[in-house]
Amino acid sequence: MAKVFEALANAFIAKMNCERVNNQEWKFRHADKINRICQEYLPRGSGFDSGTEIDWNASRVNRLVFITAFHHMNDSGMYDGWTQHNVILSPDLALRFDVRITGKNRNGIKDYMSEVFSSAFNEDLPEE
Numbered sequence: 001m002a003k004v005f006e007a008l009a010n011a012f013i014a015k016m017n018c019e020r021v022n023n024q025e026w027k028f029r030h031a032d033k034i035n036r037i038c039q040e041y042l043p044r045g046s047g048f049d050s051g052t053e054i055d056w057n058a059s060r061v062n063r064l065v066f067i068t069a070f071h072h073m074n075d076s077g078m079y080d081g082w083t084q085h086n087v088i089l090s091p092d093l094a095l096r097f098d099v100r101i102t103g104k105n106r107n108g109i110k111d112y113m114s115e116v117f118s119s120a121f122n123e124d125l126p127e128e
Contacts, residue, residue, distance in 0.1 A: 001124050001125065001126070001127060002124075002125050003121065003122055003123065003124060003125065004037060004041045004042075004120060004121050004122070004123045004124075004125050005089060005096070005097050005121040005122065006125075007033075007037055007125045008034060008037055008038075008054075008064055008089070008121075009064065009089075011030045011033045011034045011037070012030070012034060012054075012059060012061070012064060013061055014026070014030045015027055015030035015031055015034070016061060018030060031056075034054055035053075035054070037125070038051075038052055038053055038054055038066070039051065041120055041123055041125070042066065042068075042117070042120050043068065043113075043116050043117065043120060047070050047071050047072070047073075048068055048069070048070060048071075048116075049069075049071045050068070050069050050071075051068070052066050052067070052068040052087070053066065053067050053068075054066055054067075055067050055086065058086070062090060062091065063088055063089065063090040064088075064089045064090075065086050065087070065088050065089075066086065066087040066088075066089070066117075067084075067085075067086060067087075068084075068085050068086075068087060068113075069082045069083065069084050069085065070082065070083050070085065070106075070109050070113065072106060072107060072109070081106075083103050083104045083106050083109060084103050084104075085101055085102055085103035085110075085113060086101070086102040086103065087099060087100075087101055087102075087113070087117050088100040088101075088102070089117075089121060097118075097121060099114050099117050099118050099121065100114075101113045101114055101117075
């Protein structure tokens with residue numbers, strides 16, 4: 001059984017290989033798989049109200065970049081603004097992967113986001 005981060009990385013590499021040999025059918029199949037994993041396994045709702053998507057232009061074989069935003073609440077429980085973030089997933093020899101969050105650290109949100117995304121990337125993905 002693969003982890004979410006492994007499935008994303010493998011599908012991205014396969015997509016890049018298909019682009020190199022101009023295999024359009026499988027390129028799109030791998031891209032669809034990545035989009036489906038993002039939709040089903042990466043944060044959506046509970047502040048991540050616009051979901052999470054891969055940034056195809058910024059991603060490389062040694063790092064995957066995801067775009068998300070967080071919808072913040074004030075002390076009264078009312079929504080009071082958004083922060084935009086990139087989530088950068090890269091290999092780490094000791095920990096298997098590293099997660100880095102860019103964007104404004106409003107209310108210390110980056111630590112929370114790192115925990116949420118690390119947990120999501122480490123989930124088991126059922127066999128297809």
